[in-house]
Amino acid sequence: MRTRPLKVALLGCGVVGSEVTRIITTQSDDLAARIGAPIELAGIAVRRPNRVREGVPAELLTTDATALVKRGDIDVVIEVIGGIEPVRTLITTAFEHGASVVSANKALLAADGANLHAKAVEHGVDLYYEAAVAGAIPLIRPLRESLAGDKVNRVLGIVNGTTNFILDKMDSTGAGYSEALDEATALGYAEADPTADVEGFDAAAKAAILAGIAFHTRVTIDDVHREGLTEVTAADIASAKKMGCTVKMLAICERRPDGRSVTARVHPAMIPLSHPLASVREAYNAVFVEAEAAGRLMFYGPGAGGAPTASAVLGDLVAACRNKLAATTGAGESAYTQLPVSPMGDVVTRYHISLDVADKPGVLAQVATVFAEHDVSIDTVRQQGKDGEASLVVVTHRALDSALSATVASLRTLDTVRGVASIMRVEGE
Amino acid sequence: MRTRPLKVALLGCGVVGSEVTRIITTQSDDLAARIGAPIELAGIAVRRPNRVREGVPAELLTTDATALVKRGDIDVVIEVIGGIEPVRTLITTAFEHGASVVSANKALLAADGANLHAKAVEHGVDLYYEAAVAGAIPLIRPLRESLAGDKVNRVLGIVNGTTNFILDKMDSTGAGYSEALDEATALGYAEADPTADVEGFDAAAKAAILAGIAFHTRVTIDDVHREGLTEVTAADIASAKKMGCTVKMLAICERRPDGRSVTARVHPAMIPLSHPLASVREAYNAVFVEAEAAGRLMFYGPGAGGAPTASAVLGDLVAACRNKLAATTGAGESAYTQLPVSPMGDVVTRYHISLDVADKPGVLAQVATVFAEHDVSIDTVRQQGKDGEASLVVVTHRALDSALSATVASLRTLDTVRGVASIMRVEGE
Structure with a gap:
C-alpha cells in the first residue's frame, strides 16, 4: 500500500460534514485498506470557526474556502455546503487545481450539472454526487x-x-x-x-x-x-x-x-x-x-440525515481516491441521446376530479359531454347528493395532461358546476 | 470516439446468452456511446452449434471455447455457462490472454472466488459478476x-x-x-x-x-x-x-x-x-x-430470468470495456479484514418449536426446566390439548443457536415429549 496519504478537503461542517469528519478520523484504517492508501483530512472550511464541533480537529478549520481549494495538494474536495454560489466557483476552482469533487449538492447539480461535468472532464478529475439524491440509497x-x-x-x-x-x-x-x-x-x-x-x-x-x-x-x-x-x-x-x-x-x-x-x-x-x-x-x-x-x-x-448522507459521500470519496491512485477517472456524464424534455401537457396520466355541482337532472350528462369533447375517457363516476347540492367524483382513463387540464378548464365554465373541489393525478398502475 | 471496436467473446448461449447477444446486436449504438467505442461480438462458444437460436449470428458460433478465449484479441469474455469446470479453466485462460471476464457464475465464484480474483489482478484485468447474485438487482x-x-x-x-x-x-x-x-x-x-x-x-x-x-x-x-x-x-x-x-x-x-x-x-x-x-x-x-x-x-x-440477468451482464460489460479503454481496472476483491467465519452454533437467533406432548400436569414445568438448564429464555408458550395428547408451541428469546439446538436435543429425551413436530428460526425483528 502507498504510504503517502491522499489529501482531502472538506467544505462545510454541519450535520453531514461533522459525520463525514467523524468517519474519516475514526475509520481511517478501513478506508485506507479499501482505497489502497491512507487519507488525510487536510482542511475544513467553515463560516463560524468558533462554534463547538465535537470530534472535529480545531486546527483544521479555516474560513478561507477559496485558499483551501487552491492549495494545489488536495486530491479530493468534499462539498457539503449546498446552494449555488459560492459553491459553484469553489468546485470549479478545485477542478482547476487538480482535485476531484464529491458533492451532496442537488440544487447546484440540477441547475448546472452539464457545465460542472464538462469542467471535470477538462481537468481530468471526477465529479461524484451520490449523496445528492435519496441520501444513502445507492441510486x-x-x-x-x-x-x-x-x-x-x-x-x-x-x-x-x-x-x-x-x-x-x-x-x-x-x-x-x-x-x-x-x-x-x-x-x-x-x-x-x-x-x-x-x-x-x-x-x-x-x-x-x-x-x-x-x-x-x-x-x-x-x-x-x-x-x-x-x-x-x-x-x-x-x-x-x-x-x-x-x-x-x-x-x-x-x-x-x-x-x-x-x-x-x-x-x-x-x-x-x-x-x-x-x-x-x-x-x-x-x-x-x-x-x-x-x-x-x-x-x-x-433519504436524508447526517449519517446516511455521509455514507453516500464516503462511498464516492473511496471511488474518487481509488481513481486518483490509478490516475484515471470514473464514468462521468453521459448525455449522448440529447433527448429533449417535453412539457407537462405531453405527459399521459389519469385525473381524479372532485366537483361541487347542482343536484338536478342532466348535470352528469353535461359533465360527461365536456370530457367527451376533449377526448378524455371516463373510468368511474361517483355521485353524492345532499340538499340541492351534490358532489361528483370522476376518475379518468389515461389521457394527455393537456387534454385533462383543458377538460377541467371547460368544466369550470359550466353553470351547473359550482366549483372544482380537487384535482389529483392517479399514478402507479 | 474510438472507431476500432472492442472485441467480446461469449461463452454459452442459452436463455441468458441469447438475450445478451440480442442486446449487443440491437443496441450497439447505445452501448458504443456509453462505452466510448463500438463493441463487436467476436465469437460465441456453444456445445450444440446446430441448435436454432433466433437472432444469433450462426457464423459466430464455435464449439471450441478454449480456442476462442486463447485468440489473444478478445477484450472481454462473457461467461454464462455455469458450473465449476471447464469454466474455471476457461476464465483463467481468458485472463492469461489479457481479457477481462464478466460472469454470472455464482457456483464458481462461491467456490473459488479468491483464486480467480488473484488471477485477474495478476494479469491486470477485471472480473465482474453482478449477475451472479439476484439477477438484475444491483447489489x-x-x-x-x-x-x-x-x-x-x-x-x-x-x-x-x-x-x-x-x-x-x-x-x-x-x-x-x-x-x-x-x-x-x-x-x-x-x-x-x-x-x-x-x-x-x-x-x-x-x-x-x-x-x-x-x-x-x-x-x-x-x-x-x-x-x-x-x-x-x-x-x-x-x-x-x-x-x-x-x-x-x-x-x-x-x-x-x-x-x-x-x-x-x-x-x-x-x-x-x-x-x-x-x-x-x-x-x-x-x-x-x-x-x-x-x-x-x-x-x-x-432475481432471475434471461432478460434481467442479461441486464446485469451488460452493465458489467460496459464497465469492463470502459476500463479496457482507460487501461485501468475497477474495484476488485477486498478481503483485508480476514475475518473468520464462525459456525452456525455461534449465531444468535430465536426458535419456534412445536412439540407433541402428553396432556398431563407437570409437562410444561418439565419442558420449561429444559430451556432454563440451557440458559434459553422463553418468550411465549401456547398449549393445546386433545384426548390425552397435547401440542406445545414455544417461541424463545434470542439465544445462541448451539444452546437452542442442545435444548431441542434434551427435549427429545423427555418421556413426556412424544415428538418434535417442527423447529423453525424466527428472524427479521
Whole structure:
C-alpha cells in the first residue's frame, strides 16, 4: 500500500460534514485498506470557526474556502455546503487545481450539472454526487453503471422525506396539512422555512438529476414540472382512501412512448395501496426504476440525515481516491441521446376530479359531454347528493395532461358546476 | 470516439446468452456511446452449434471455447455457462490472454472466488459478476462501491426465486411442499432437478459471495450453514400465520457483535408480516443491507430470468470495456479484514418449536426446566390439548443457536415429549 496519504478537503461542517469528519478520523484504517492508501483530512472550511464541533480537529478549520481549494495538494474536495454560489466557483476552482469533487449538492447539480461535468472532464478529475439524491440509497451509481447496458424507461419514486412524513401523518391520523407540517417541524423533519420541501423544489432538483442519468440526456430543474403539496387537503386523502389509494409526493421521469423525448415532473398523486410505494412510511425514500431488460427494480432506505448522507459521500470519496491512485477517472456524464424534455401537457396520466355541482337532472350528462369533447375517457363516476347540492367524483382513463387540464378548464365554465373541489393525478398502475 | 471496436467473446448461449447477444446486436449504438467505442461480438462458444437460436449470428458460433478465449484479441469474455469446470479453466485462460471476464457464475465464484480474483489482478484485468447474485438487482456494485465508506453489519434477503415461489404458494393456497413444487415446475420456476434451489445450494453460493463483499473477507460456500426447505410443512406455515408471520427462505450474513468474526447461513425462517420481506411475492428477490451510517437499505427486483440477468451482464460489460479503454481496472476483491467465519452454533437467533406432548400436569414445568438448564429464555408458550395428547408451541428469546439446538436435543429425551413436530428460526425483528 502507498504510504503517502491522499489529501482531502472538506467544505462545510454541519450535520453531514461533522459525520463525514467523524468517519474519516475514526475509520481511517478501513478506508485506507479499501482505497489502497491512507487519507488525510487536510482542511475544513467553515463560516463560524468558533462554534463547538465535537470530534472535529480545531486546527483544521479555516474560513478561507477559496485558499483551501487552491492549495494545489488536495486530491479530493468534499462539498457539503449546498446552494449555488459560492459553491459553484469553489468546485470549479478545485477542478482547476487538480482535485476531484464529491458533492451532496442537488440544487447546484440540477441547475448546472452539464457545465460542472464538462469542467471535470477538462481537468481530468471526477465529479461524484451520490449523496445528492435519496441520501444513502445507492441510486446514481446503479443507474449510471449497473444499468449502463440497459434502457431505462421510467423512474418513479418518493425522493423527499419531509413531504412523505407530512402525507403519511395526514393519511394515518386524518390531520390537515398545516397540522401535519407542524408535527414535522417539531420533530425536525421539516425546516423552519419548509418551502424547498413542500413546494417540491427539492424533489424537482432530484428528478432532474435522475432523469438526466437515466435517459442519458441533459435535464435541469427548469425542465421539471413542479407542484407542491400545500393544497392537499384531508378531504383529498379521504377521497384517495375511498378509492383504495393513498396520496404520495412523487417524482416521475419517463421516456415518452415514441422514444423521442422525455418528461420529468414532481407532484402529489394518488397511488393504489397495493403499490409498494404506498407502504413507504415516515421520512423514508423509495425509488422504482423500470428498465427494458432488468424489469422493475426498487431501491429503499433513509433519504436524508447526517449519517446516511455521509455514507453516500464516503462511498464516492473511496471511488474518487481509488481513481486518483490509478490516475484515471470514473464514468462521468453521459448525455449522448440529447433527448429533449417535453412539457407537462405531453405527459399521459389519469385525473381524479372532485366537483361541487347542482343536484338536478342532466348535470352528469353535461359533465360527461365536456370530457367527451376533449377526448378524455371516463373510468368511474361517483355521485353524492345532499340538499340541492351534490358532489361528483370522476376518475379518468389515461389521457394527455393537456387534454385533462383543458377538460377541467371547460368544466369550470359550466353553470351547473359550482366549483372544482380537487384535482389529483392517479399514478402507479 | 474510438472507431476500432472492442472485441467480446461469449461463452454459452442459452436463455441468458441469447438475450445478451440480442442486446449487443440491437443496441450497439447505445452501448458504443456509453462505452466510448463500438463493441463487436467476436465469437460465441456453444456445445450444440446446430441448435436454432433466433437472432444469433450462426457464423459466430464455435464449439471450441478454449480456442476462442486463447485468440489473444478478445477484450472481454462473457461467461454464462455455469458450473465449476471447464469454466474455471476457461476464465483463467481468458485472463492469461489479457481479457477481462464478466460472469454470472455464482457456483464458481462461491467456490473459488479468491483464486480467480488473484488471477485477474495478476494479469491486470477485471472480473465482474453482478449477475451472479439476484439477477438484475444491483447489489454487488452498491455493496462494493456505494457502501465502500460504510461498515455493513448485516445482509438479509430472499435470493432464490424458486423457493420464494414455492413458499408463497404454500402461504397463499395452503398447499403442501410437493404440491407447490409441482406448480413451480409446471410454470418453469423450478428446474426438472430442483435440488440446487430447494436444498439451498443456490442461495448458499449467493450468501457466500455477498458475505465476502459486505465484510471484506473471504467466504466460500463451504462456510455457509445450509438448510433446505423440503421439510417445511403446511402445518409450519399455518403455525407461522398464527404468530402473525410468514415463512421465507432467507440468506443471512452477519458481523458478530464482537466484530471478530462473521456468520453466513441459508435456511427457512419465520418473519413477521410487518417486515418488508414478508410481502415479496412469487419469484422476486429482495435484499436488506444494514450498514452503520447508511441505516437499512432494501433492494428489490426480479432475481432471475434471461432478460434481467442479461441486464446485469451488460452493465458489467460496459464497465469492463470502459476500463479496457482507460487501461485501468475497477474495484476488485477486498478481503483485508480476514475475518473468520464462525459456525452456525455461534449465531444468535430465536426458535419456534412445536412439540407433541402428553396432556398431563407437570409437562410444561418439565419442558420449561429444559430451556432454563440451557440458559434459553422463553418468550411465549401456547398449549393445546386433545384426548390425552397435547401440542406445545414455544417461541424463545434470542439465544445462541448451539444452546437452542442442545435444548431441542434434551427435549427429545423427555418421556413426556412424544415428538418434535417442527423447529423453525424466527428472524427479521
